[in-house]
Amino acid sequence: MAAPSRHDRPPPDRPSAAGLGDRLGPARTRDRIRLGWLVFTLGLLAVLLGAAAAPREVRGPVVLAAATLLPGYPLVARLPVDLASLLALQVCVSLALEAAGAFLLVQIRFWHPQAFGLTVVGLGVAGTLVVLRLLGQERP
Amino acid sequence: MGPVVTGTRAPSATPPSDGPFRQRRTGLLAWGVLVLAAALWAASLATTDAGNLREWGLIPALTWPYWVALVLVLAGAIGLSQADRVRHRPLLAHLAVLVAMLYATAPALEQAPRYTYTYKHIAITQYIELYGSVDKSIDIYHRWPGFFSLSAWFSQTSGVLDPTSYAAWAELYFAALDALVVWAAVQVVSRSTRTAWQATLLFTVSNWVGQDYYSPQAFGYLLMLGVLLACLLALRARPGPVGSWVERRVVSAFRVRAPLRTAAVSELDRGTVATVVALAVLLDAVLAASHQLTPYVLLLQLGALVVGGYVRPWWVLLAASLATIGYLVPNYDFVVNTFGILTSADPLANATSKTVDGSPVLALRLIGDLALLSLLTCFTACFVGLVRRARRGLVGDAVLVGTLAFTPVLTLVAQNYGGEARLRVFLYALPWLCIGVSWAWAPVGETLEGLRLLLPAGMTVGLSICFVAFFFGREDINQLTAQEVGAAAYLFDPAYVQPGAVVMLTSPNFPARYGPLYFRLARADLPALSYDRFGERPLLFPTEQDVEAAARIIEKENGNGGYLVFSRAQESFARDYQLYPSFALRAFEGAVAHSTRFKLVYDQPAARVYKLVP
Numbered sequence: 088m089a090a091p092s093r094h095d096r097p098p099p100d101r102p103s104a105a106g107l108g109d110r111l112g113p114a115r116t117r118d119r120i121r122l123g124w125l126v127f128t129l130g131l132l133a134v135l136l137g138a139a140a141a142p143r144e145v146r147g148p149v150v151l152a153a154a155t156l157l158p159g160y161p162l163v164a165r166l167p168v169d170l171a172s173l174l175a176l177q178v179c180v181s182l183a184l185e186a187a188g189a190f191l192l193v194q195i196r197f198w199h200p201q202a203f204g205l206t207v208v209g210l211g212v213a214g215t216l217v218v219l220r221l222l223g224q225e226r227p
Numbered sequence: 228m229g230p231v232v233t234g235t236r237a238p239s240a241t242p243p244s245d246g247p248f249r250q251r252r253t254g255l256l257a258w259g260v261l262v263l264a265a266a267l268w269a270a271s272l273a274t275t276d277a278g279n280l281r282e283w284g285l286i287p288a289l290t291w292p293y294w295v296a297l298v299l300v301l302a303g304a305i306g307l308s309q310a311d312r313v314r315h316r317p318l319l320a321h322l323a324v325l326v327a328m329l330y331a332t333a334p335a336l337e338q339a340p341r342y343t344y345t346y347k348h349i350a351i352t353q354y355i356e357l358y359g360s361v362d363k364s365i366d367i368y369h370r371w372p373g374f375f376s377l378s379a380w381f382s383q384t385s386g387v388l389d390p391t392s393y394a395a396w397a398e399l400y401f402a403a404l405d406a407l408v409v410w411a412a413v414q415v416v417s418r419s420t421r422t423a424w425q426a427t428l429l430f431t432v433s434n435w436v437g438q439d440y441y442s443p444q445a446f447g448y449l450l451m452l453g454v455l456l457a458c459l460l461a462l463r464a465r466p467g468p469v470g471s472w473v474e475r476r477v478v479s480a481f482r483v484r485a486p487l488r489t490a491a492v493s494e495l496d497r498g499t500v501a502t503v504v505a506l507a508v509l510l511d512a513v514l515a516a517s518h519q520l521t522p523y524v525l526l527l528q529l530g531a532l533v534v535g536g537y538v539r540p541w542w543v544l545l546a547a548s549l550a551t552i553g554y555l556v557p558n559y560d561f562v563v564n565t566f567g568i569l570t571s572a573d574p575l576a577n578a579t580s581k582t583v584d585g586s587p588v589l590a591l592r593l594i595g596d597l598a599l600l601s602l603l604t605c606f607t608a609c610f611v612g613l614v615r616r617a618r619r620g621l622v623g624d625a626v627l628v629g630t631l632a633f634t635p636v637l638t639l640v641a642q643n644y645g646g647e648a649r650l651r652v653f654l655y656a657l658p659w660l661c662i663g664v665s666w667a668w669a670p671v672g673e674t675l676e677g678l679r680l681l682l683p684a685g686m687t688v689g690l691s692i693c694f695v696a697f698f699f700g701r702e703d704i705n706q707l708t709a710q711e712v713g714a715a716a717y718l719f720d721p722a723y724v725q726p727g728a729v730v731m732l733t734s735p736n737f738p739a740r741y742g743p744l745y746f747r748l749a750r751a752d753l754p755a756l757s758y759d760r761f762g763e764r765p766l767l768f769p770t771e772q773d774v775e776a777a778a779r780i781i782e783k784e785n786g787n788g789g790y791l792v793f794s795r796a797q798e799s800f801a802r803d804y805q806l807y808p809s810f811a812l813r814a815f816e817g818a819v820a821h822s823t824r825f826k827l828v829y830d831q832p833a834a835r836v837y838k839l840v841p
Contacts, residue, residue, distance in 0.1 A: 109313065109672070110418040143386040147393065150385035155404075162506065166499055171411040171423075172460055178404055179453030180506050182377065182446070183513040189376035190516055198359025200383035 111169035116222055119164050122174070123219045126160045129153040130212040134205070158184045158207050161214025165221065253310065257317040260303045261324060267296035268328050277336040277706065282590040282803060284702030285333065286695065293332070300325045301432075301691060305684050308424045309674050318424050322406060326431055329694065330402040330439065333702065334395035338709040341395065341702070343796065345441050346715060346738035348375070349390045353743035355379035356388065363558075365746045367565065370558045373517030374443035391712070394441035401439040401449060406431055408452040409658045415459045416628060417662060419672030425665040425683065426658070433605060433661065433690045435598060435697035436654045437705075447518030450510045451525045452658065454547075455631070457510070458529065458538050461503035463493045466623060467536020474622045487620035504543060511547045515554040519562075520642070522551040524635050524655045531634045537627050569641045576643070585804030594700045601693035602653050606632075608686065609663025615670040616663075628666075632659035703799040704736060711794045714834035715741035718790060719748065723828070729786030731755050731777060733793055733812060736800035749786040756806055766807050769815035774822040781839050789839035791825060 133153040136146040159181035163173055185207060192198050271293035280288060304321040307314055333341055340346070351368045355361065356379045361369040368375065382388050409430050414423035438444045466474060478486050493500065515522045529547055532538040555562070587595065609632055617625035635655035639648055668675060668682045675683065715738040718724050726747035732739070732754060739752035755777055766773060781789035793816045801807050807815075819825045819837055829836035 109420050110414055111420060137384065137386070140386070143392075147385045147387040150381070151400075154381060154384075162502070166502065167495060168460055169411070169414070171407065171414060172456060175408040175411040175456055176453065176460075176503075176506065178407065179450055179456075179510055183450060183453075183510045185380060186373045186377035186446070186513045186517065187509070189380035190373050190513070192380075193355055193360055193372055193376045196360045198355075200380045203380065204384035 111171060113167045114170035114173050116225055118170050119173070120219060120222050122177075123160060123164060123215050123222065126153075126156050127212055127215045127219070130157050130208045130215070134208055137201075137204075153208065154185055155181055157181055157211040157215075161211065161218045164215075164218045250312070254314065254317065257303055257307055257314070257321070260299050261317065261320055264296040264299040264303070264328075265324055267292035267299070268324070268332075271296065272332070272335050275336055277333075277702070280703035280706060280799070282588055282703065283700050284705070285336070285699035289332075289699070293328075297328060297691070297695075300328060301687060302684075304424075304428050305680075305687055308421060308428060309680060309683065311674060313421050313424065315420070322424070322427060322431065323403070325428070326403050326406060327399065329431065329698065330399040331396070333699070333706075334399070337395070337706055339395070339707045339712045340391060340441060341705040341707060342437070342440055343707065343736055343738045345394055346391075346712070347740035347745070348442050349394055350719075350740045350742055350745040351375040352378045352382065352390045354745070356382055357743040362746075363561075367519070367561070368443075370561060371443060371517060371519055373513055374446040377446070378441075390441070397441035397445060398439045401445040402431070402434070404449055405434070405439065405452065408449065408456055409661075412452060412456045412459060412658060413662050415456065415463075416624065417666075417672065421672045421674070422662065422665050422669070425669070426661040428687060429661040429664055429690060430658055432687060432694050433601060434654070434657060435601065435694040436650045436657075437698065438650075438654055443518040444521065447514050447521035448654065450514040450517070451521050451655075454507045454510045454514070454525060455528065457503045457507035458532070458543065461493050461495050461500045461507075462538045462540070462543060464536060464539040465492055466626070467534075467539075470535035470537055470623075470626065473535065473626050477617050477622050477626060481614050481617050483618055483620060483622055485620050486622045504546075507543070508546050508550065512550040512554075515551045520638075520651060521655075522547075522554075524638055524651075526551055527634045527637055528631055528655075531630045532627070535626065535630060537623075537630070585801075585806040588803050588805060590700065591803050594696045597693045597696045601690055601697075602649070604686075604690070605653070605657070605660045605664060608667045609660040612663035612666030612668075612670065616666045619670045621671070625666075628659050628662050632656045632663055701803075704796065704803055707738070707796055708833040710831035710833035711796055712738065712741075713831060714792060714794060714829050714836055717829045717836060718751065718792070719745050721747065724748070724790065725787045727787035728790060729753055729781050729784040729788070730790045730792060731781050732797060733791065733815070734797040734801035734806055736796045737792055737794055750784060753781065753784060755780065755791075766811045766815060769811060769818045771818060771822060773815055774818050774824055777819075778824045778839055790828075791819060791837040791839070792834070793819075793837075794834040 129149065130153050133146075133150045136149055155178055159177040159179070162180055163176045166173060166176070168176070188203055188207065189200070192200070192203060271290045274290045275285075275288055275293070277285060277288055300321055304318065304325060307318045307321060340349070347368070351361075351372070352375045354365075354369075355372065355375055361372045361375075363369050378390055382390055387393055406427050410423050410427040413426040414420055417423065417426070438448065474486070477483065495503070511522065511525065514525065526544070526547055529538065529544055533541050533544045538544075610629075613625040613629045613632075616628075633656065635652045638652055638655075642648055664686065665683075668679070668686070718728075718730055719740075719742040721744060727749045729749050730739075730751040730753060732752060734756060735752075735754070737752075745751070777791060778789070781791070793812070798812055801812050802809075816835070820827065824840055825837035826840055827835060828838045
């Protein structure tokens, strides 16, 4: 039998502690993998819709969802924290990375948003695939 | 022995005693209520006319299905959060629908993004889209362009080139993300998902400040919550000497019999801690480049936690300080010369400073009173909750949350932030206040029964009423029509208006900056009104003399052409703040229209622009 994943250990707070204890434990590997595939799909979809010059009503929400979730996922996906914290950090880190990149482009007067967008998606999707592979190996 | 809870049921690790049939019935009922509420909300959107709003804004305009839907969602969410078993999916769905009902209703009903100040943010984004850079000599926004760069990048990559078309939905976007981060943070601090749901519900219905709109503040607030979440997750430690001293004082002051050492201490391994710290520093650095005030409030909160020993190591504070102050240094002279670092050392003056001339009508005064009531209720109930939590032995939790909730008040020692300081303090404190409020009725996350349920229900409904009053009750002022935005576009279009022109507003509340070329006008917010005087005398029965007074004020600016603007939102503002006697503004426009000094150049029912004839 495979050893349990480090993400599948029980939550740190036991119910015995002053009647508390329904804090979520570290996110299950299965949930991390599902989130990873969602992020991967969104990234690919964003690129495809961009390449096809899809109407902005379709492309806008997809790019927004991808930008909200994507570049942060590979960085936080393996942190042994609960799913809500993981998702919250993922969103903040994704937006912060994109803001940092866009800020840099503006400051150095090298404004190529499409190229930066492709870089973000490319690195994000590649990182997501690596993380998904690692998570797959961890899965009991 | 664990804490004794009377009149309540302490949470238990064992499954609830409900049978499967009752559980299924409860679940079906919750989903049924939610579907009905969503359908009613959709019906209300189809039947509400948001045109011709007056005092109380959207409140009288929203049709009955909206209010029924709101009551159903609130009842469902309160009921689910007090149920024996915490059902995450229906609670999540209720919260999502509630967020949509509160934050998506106005954009769904209106033609253009609300708040005139949204447009100056849109203008900076459009500038970056056009020029691919910033010009620090223009204004302060070009010196803190983190959010605008992000938004310009999104506009270009998504194909939605004009931010005006999506800015209205920023409130929904940021409110939803804030709720996610708040839920996660509350859960980490309280170690109770029930408290997390209750506090997030309270946060959603208390966040009437209206800072989730398309702005660096909204983005900065999200990042700030992210930094605090990261620190609480990875760097939480047992209190140091200062924290222990404070806890001993709390034990003694509130006669805590058996303090418990149950504070959640980070159990993450060193590699994970290093990763989370690096991410927190990244978030803080981006925050420092995006908003002027938020990083300093974060430093206050983080500093207080580090001094208390609740967050370690101390150099995290140093890293955050370096990012924040390091970004300020090259902009210091500009800030000092333009705004000043310290407004006043009098906290009371900073908290009560006035931003608007005139005397608000009764409706606005009542709305302001309700907002103040909400603020005071949250602070008071939070204090009660912290005391109750401490008296159950969880002193460390109470001190930690109290530190986060009350340190933003220190901002008042230095700044009035353009008259908005008290609102900002409330905003920064709110997530932590909501934890304290939920502890007021359930200090260890227990469920309530019978009449005791009235407390959370009454509090949530009461705060929701305050939210609705403040958030929708001023919509006649906050709303902008497409015609008014069209007037702004006209004024900032070089094809119609020469660079260096001056625009006079008959009342505040018009987009004073619009489009990427907004900086080309000499002044776009020249006020016609100075305190209670229009030009040289009160505007009572407007005559040619008043028209001439307005023309002279414009000419004094030596601009390259002058314009006078009348719009629906300005008229609403003037009416609600009683800047002019009733109908004086319309009479004045009549005088302007008949005068030879001005010529009508933009004419729409909701906005007119008159050009000064030289």
